[in-house]
Amino acid sequence: MGKRKGIESSIALADAAAMCRVDGISAYPITPQTHIVEHLSEWVNDGKLDAEFVPVDSEHSAMSAACGLSSVGARTFTATSSQGLALMHEILFIASSMRFPMVMAVANRALSAPISIWNDHSDIMAERDIGWIQLFAENGQECFDLTPLCFRVSEDKRVVLPSLLNFDGFIVSHMIEPIEYWDQEQFDAFLPPFEPQIRLDVKNPTTMGVVGVPEIYYETKMVHHDALRKAKAVVKEGFAELEKTVGRKYEVVEKYKADDAEVALTILGSLAETAMTAVDNLRKKGHKVGLVRPRLWRPFPDEEFIEAVSNIPVLGVADRAYTFGAAHHPVASEVKSVLFNEEKRPKVLEFVLGIGGRDVKVEEFEEMFMKMIKVKDGAKPFGIEYVGVR
Secondary structure, eight states: OOOOEEEHHHHHHHHHHHHTTTTEEOOOOTTTTTHHHHHHHHHHHHHHSSOOEEEEESHHHHHHHHHHHHHTOOOOEEEOHHHHHHHHHHHHHHHHHHHHHOOOOOOEEESSSSSOSSSSSHHTTTTTTTOOEEOOOOOOHHHHHHHHHHHHHHHHHHTTTOOOEEEEETTTTTTTTEEOOOOHHHHHHHHHOOSSSOOOOOOSSSOOOOOHHHHHHHHHHHHHHHHHHHHEEEEEHHHHHHHHHSSOOOEEEEEEEEEOOOOEOOOOSTTHHHHHHHHHHHHHHHHOOOOOOOSSSSOHHHHHHHHTTOSSSSEEEEESSOOOTTOHHHHHHHHHHHHTTOOOOEEEEEOOGGGGGGGOOOOHHHHHHHHHHHHTTTOOOOOOOTTTTT
16 A cells, blocks of 8 residues: 555545556646646656646637547546636537547536636536536545546446546645555556547548538437446446455445434535534534435446435535526436436435635534424425525
8 A cells, every 4th residue: 555645635636547558648727726736746747647738728628628628539527627627628529429438537627607616516516417427526635546447437348338436626626635546556456547439540541520400310329328337336336346456335326324214415525524524523412413425427327326325314416506496406406307217216405605615614414304204204395405505
């Protein structure tokens, strides 16, 4: 096992990408992601990583360059955030539909306007349907561990799709934490050399990006959808192998003190750790509360989620983004659709919090749990509560 380092999470993530022996990095700076590509440029400049570092003029170009790198068989990495992810939007569909198995780290940040550099999930929730594998890391250690996992899953011959690793901007990206590094030998054992399934080769010419006439377009998209749904099993295999490699256990749906919970909260990202403190505080007072956290966002682990909440009478869902004009916000909409046809399902209560980086305190999570307990005890269910809005 490698050494434990007190290090910024973004730097650790960049180190993990480098230790995955990436061949190509497309880079454009945007707060709060910039430290990742800056540090990778040092790896390349110092001769410690034999890779092409491609600085470009925009995020649109960064994703276009990543597609080019991946198309010739390079293990490809990039990173972005917020407006940068939005500017990539057009090309994100191309990357997944062309089956380019690259990895992108996204330091989640609020979308403008008004201009905000702080964290929420509006950027990634606007990109739910791009056809990428999407996971959430809660802290720096998870950023480090899940980077090779993303490459392993994306490059698996049963998948061949790009992966996107979400982590909260500033709250995680700029946090200095004790992070346990893997040895290079562990990386090499966990992540085999990349064997591209599709590549441009002058010795074996092929055409990419052909016109999809109506006679084939529908079926092409169905194959893409099926591949993404089936990727869940490969993610689970990767988690099992990761546990064997470094001893840390990850699951597509993770529970915290939820096995006997009478009320539980579903939340994505680093605020789950704040919510855990609230759970601990309320457990000491005799309240049976817990958390149910999907680690995997796309493909959504519906079967595992249903099983995790099947014995919970009341479930709260915390969103950190709006679905403007809709009856429900992104995560709540997902959860309600998954549970819709289940005979045994919890009452679902909705919360919106942490928008634009607004602080959410332990005490506010405790208040959310207490409101759920009141509903469990017979109070009338409420609609959507906007926590902390003034």
